[in-house]
Structures are given as structure tokens and as C-alpha cells.
Amino acid sequence: MNGPTDETTTPQTAPATQPPQHRPVDDDGTRDIRRERQRENRRRWVAEHPDRVRELNRIWRLEHLESARQQNREQMRRAVVRRRQQEEVRARGRERARLWREAHPERNREYQQRWVEQNRDKIREYYRRYYDNHSAEVNARAIARRDADPERTKQISKEWAERNKERRAEWQRTRRSDPDIYQAELAANAAARRFKRQLSHQGLPPKQLHLATAAERRAHDREADAYFTDSALPEHLRQFTVFAETLTELMLHNGTRMLDFATAYAANRARMGLPPVSAETIAYGRAVELVMQRMRRVDLLTGRDVAAAVRSTQAEVPRIERQQQFDQLVKGVVAHVNRYQVRLGSEAKMENKARAHRGKPQVQAETLVVQIAMKQVSERVPTNRLTADDAREAARIIGLHVSTTPDDRRITVGSPAQGRSLGAR
Incomplete structure (x- = not known):
């Protein structure tokens, strides 16, 4: 056996079932006929004995491994050369076509237009097939194109509406043909008109609404997805929370001193x-610098985060200081009244006598005691954050505590009439 056997080649040693060979003939025509008959016999035998062919091929490969590998390498080389030649032929054809198109642009354009006119159905089929296979990509590109130029999109929509007034009217008639939808629209319009009249009668401006476009909603969705899918979000929020709390605490404890230094600077x-x-x-800049030095990690914070923390602190510090001053004033006045109740009562009587001498109406002694005590205590405690409403609320709470006995005070504190406990704000 000299080589492997495939479906077109029989082994060198033919089995007993192979038909006998014809006697060679010197005539050329007869020799061709004989060779063709032999090839046909081989093909028929291979088709009838596939298992035998595979077995013979396997045996031959085992006995001639190096020859089989050499044949495979040569076959691969021939295949590579053939593919390279075919690619070169195609490349030369593409280059010739490109040069021809560049040399004859008008003829090329005419050919394309003529082909399009002659193959409208085929083009529609191509478009439909492409859209069926790439509908998501097509819609995404269209949405991105509309979002990139919202003004142009709005103009195109208006132009389309102007060109299709009848179609839009037909759509509206079809939608309102449903009685439930029609009644709901009438009710909504009537409610909107009533609300507008109410605002006008009360001297209030009309209701202002911002109609968010689809492009804005998509942009908001993308920003929300990017924010909540960020793997660093928990650590980012932790750093921001710690930074804001530390900055607020620093300004509460050292804000006055830092503001004095900043004023001098x-x-x-x-x-x-x-x-x-x-x-x-200047004060907040120095405070931010100190907090940055104290924190262990601030690598995820941005300038916007720092600015937001500063704004939060600027709003939170006055509120906390106001609450602290209110609590301090209430507690201080209550303690002052309890400690100097006799003296304050005498001063209240003297104040009522003076008011009577000037022709003014009398005031309850408890109210005067609270007013005198608040005036005396406010000279010793800070009250720059408190307003007139805060002072009246503090006087009301102090009056409730002063006007009751210790036993009644415990009952009053838990009752709804108390309104606010001592020091609550």
C-alpha cells in the first residue's frame, strides 16, 4: 500500500469482491474508456464499503505516520497558497472597481440609481430583514440622534404635526370614542379650570409645571443607573457622610473662633x-482642610461633594445652634425662677404698681416673673440665633413650668396641653 485511501481512491490491494481488470488495449480511445470505467468501479466500491475504507485508511496511517503527516502539511500548504491567490484576485478586482468608480462617478451614480429603481422590492426586503435582526440597535441609534439635538427634534415634530393635522384629529376622535376616556378628560379639564380660578381669586400665581421630555427622562434614567450601579457607591456615600458630619461637628465646636480669625485675616x-x-x-476653607487631614479616606470625594457638604453644614449649624440656645434659655430661665422666686415676685408686684401708676393695665404676676427672668437670663446666655417667635414659644413653655407645682408639673408634662417639654424645640 503506497498511500491512504479516501472516498475517491481505493487501497492498492483490492479485495476479492473487486471486479477484474480489463486487458490493456493500445488504442487511445479504448484506454480512456477503460480508465473511466475503472474510476467508476472504484467510486462504486468505496460507496459500498465505507467501513472497509476507513479501516484501511486507519491501518495505513498507523504504518506510515510520517508520510501521512507530510501529506497533511503539503495539503495545508496548497490550501494556504490557494486561499492567498484567491484573496489576491479578489483584492485586484476590488481595486479595479474602486479606480473605475473614482474615474467615472457619474456613471457609477447612474448605475446605483438605476439599480435602486429596478429593485425597490428587494431594497424594502433588505431594510425589513435588517430591522428584524437589528431592531434594538436601530432604535437606540434613533433615540441617541434625537437626544443629541432636542431643538431639531422638536422642530421636526412640529412640522410633522402641521403636515398631518387630519391624521392627528382622527387619532383624537378614535381615542375619545371611548366614553370612559372622554368623561375622564372632561373631569380633568374641569378640575384644572377650577384650580386655576381658585388661585386667581386668592391672588396666587398660576401653577407652573415643567413638562419633562422623553429625552430628559432617558437622561435621568441613565444618570440614575450609572449612580446606583457604581460599585464604589457605598464607600463614596460613607466618605461623604463622615465628611459632612465631621465638618458640622468642627464648626459647632470651633465655628466662632474660626470666624473671628477669618474676619481678622x-x-x-x-x-x-x-x-x-x-x-x-475663609473659615470653611480652613475647616475643610482640617477635616481632610483628619479623615482616613477621602479619595472618592469630588469637589461637588465637598461643596455639598459645606452647604449642608452652613444650613445645619445655625439650626443646631438655634436649638441649643433655645434649650439653654428655657432651662436657664426655669432654674432662675425656681432659685429667685421670692425676689422675682417682689419685682413683679413693683412692676404692676408702676404700670397702675402710669395708667397701664395690670399683668399677671406669673407673666411678669417670666419676662423679668428671661430678660435677666438673656444677658448671660447667647440668644443671637433666636427670633421673636422663639422668644414667645420659650415664654409659653416657661410659663407652663412656673405656673404648676412639682406634682402638677409631672402630670402636665405628659399631657397634650403641654405642647412642648422642657428644652424641646
């Missing part, structure tokens, strides 16, 4: 002719 800058800077900006 700003005045010194003004004397030196430097551009003016607010003392609050």
Missing part, C-alpha cells in the same frame, strides 16, 4: 490691597 488682606474674600469662605 480678611481685614488684613484688605489693608494689604488684596482682593476681598468673605470671612465665612
Whole structure:
């Protein structure tokens, strides 16, 4: 056996079932006929004995492993050369076509237009098939194109509405043909008109609504997805929370001293002719620097995060200081009244006598005691954050505590009439 056997080649040693060979003939035509008959016999035998062919091939490969590998390598080389030649032929054809198109642009355009006119159905089928297979990509590109130029999209929509007034009217008639939908629209319109009249009668401005477009909603959805799918979000929020709380605590404890220093620094800058800077900006800048030095990690914080934390602190510090001053005032006045009740009662009587002498109406002694005590205590405790409403609320709470006995006070504190407990705000 000289080589492997495949479906077109029989082994060299033919089995007993193979038909006998014809006697060679010298005539050329007869020899061709004989060879064709032999090839046909081989093909028929291979088709009738596939298992035998595979077995013979396997045996031959085992006995001639190097020859089989050499044949495989040669076959692969021939295949590579053939593919390279075919690619070169195709490349030369593409290059010739490109040069022809560049040399004859008008003829190329005419050919394309003529082909399009002759194959409208085929083009529609191509478009439909492409859209069926790539509908998501097509819709995404269309949405991105509309979102990139919202003004142009709005203009196109208006132009379409102007061109299709009848179609839009037909759509509206079809929708309102449903009695439930029609009644719901009438009720909504009537409610909107009533609300508008109510605002006008009360002297209030009309209701203002911002109609969010689909592009804005998609942009908001993308930003929300990017925010909530961020793997670093928990650590980012932790750093921001710790930073804001630390900054608030620092300004509560050292805000006054830092503002005094910032005021002096700003005045010194003004004397030196430097551009003016607010003392609050200087104080918060220094506070941010100190908090950055104290925190263990601030690598995920951005400038916007720092600015948001500063704004939060600027709003939170006055509120906390106001609450602290309110609680301190209430507790201080209650303690002052309990300690100097006799003296304050005498001063209240003297105040009523003076009011009677001036022709003013009398005031309850308890109210005067609270007023006198608040005036005396407010000279010792800070009250710069408190307003007139805070003072009246503090006087009401102090009056409730002063006007009751210790036993009644415990009952009053838990009752709804108390309104606010001592020091509550």
C-alpha cells in the first residue's frame, strides 16, 4: 500500500469482491474508456464499503505516520497558497472597481440609481430583514440622534404635526370614542379650570409645571443607573457622610473662633490691597482642610461633594445652634425662677404698681416673673440665633413650668396641653 485511501481512491490491494481488470488495449480511445470505467468501479466500491475504507485508511496511517503527516502539511500548504491567490484576485478586482468608480462617478451614480429603481422590492426586503435582526440597535441609534439635538427634534415634530393635522384629529376622535376616556378628560379639564380660578381669586400665581421630555427622562434614567450601579457607591456615600458630619461637628465646636480669625485675616488682606474674600469662605476653607487631614479616606470625594457638604453644614449649624440656645434659655430661665422666686415676685408686684401708676393695665404676676427672668437670663446666655417667635414659644413653655407645682408639673408634662417639654424645640 503506497498511500491512504479516501472516498475517491481505493487501497492498492483490492479485495476479492473487486471486479477484474480489463486487458490493456493500445488504442487511445479504448484506454480512456477503460480508465473511466475503472474510476467508476472504484467510486462504486468505496460507496459500498465505507467501513472497509476507513479501516484501511486507519491501518495505513498507523504504518506510515510520517508520510501521512507530510501529506497533511503539503495539503495545508496548497490550501494556504490557494486561499492567498484567491484573496489576491479578489483584492485586484476590488481595486479595479474602486479606480473605475473614482474615474467615472457619474456613471457609477447612474448605475446605483438605476439599480435602486429596478429593485425597490428587494431594497424594502433588505431594510425589513435588517430591522428584524437589528431592531434594538436601530432604535437606540434613533433615540441617541434625537437626544443629541432636542431643538431639531422638536422642530421636526412640529412640522410633522402641521403636515398631518387630519391624521392627528382622527387619532383624537378614535381615542375619545371611548366614553370612559372622554368623561375622564372632561373631569380633568374641569378640575384644572377650577384650580386655576381658585388661585386667581386668592391672588396666587398660576401653577407652573415643567413638562419633562422623553429625552430628559432617558437622561435621568441613565444618570440614575450609572449612580446606583457604581460599585464604589457605598464607600463614596460613607466618605461623604463622615465628611459632612465631621465638618458640622468642627464648626459647632470651633465655628466662632474660626470666624473671628477669618474676619481678622480678611481685614488684613484688605489693608494689604488684596482682593476681598468673605470671612465665612475663609473659615470653611480652613475647616475643610482640617477635616481632610483628619479623615482616613477621602479619595472618592469630588469637589461637588465637598461643596455639598459645606452647604449642608452652613444650613445645619445655625439650626443646631438655634436649638441649643433655645434649650439653654428655657432651662436657664426655669432654674432662675425656681432659685429667685421670692425676689422675682417682689419685682413683679413693683412692676404692676408702676404700670397702675402710669395708667397701664395690670399683668399677671406669673407673666411678669417670666419676662423679668428671661430678660435677666438673656444677658448671660447667647440668644443671637433666636427670633421673636422663639422668644414667645420659650415664654409659653416657661410659663407652663412656673405656673404648676412639682406634682402638677409631672402630670402636665405628659399631657397634650403641654405642647412642648422642657428644652424641646
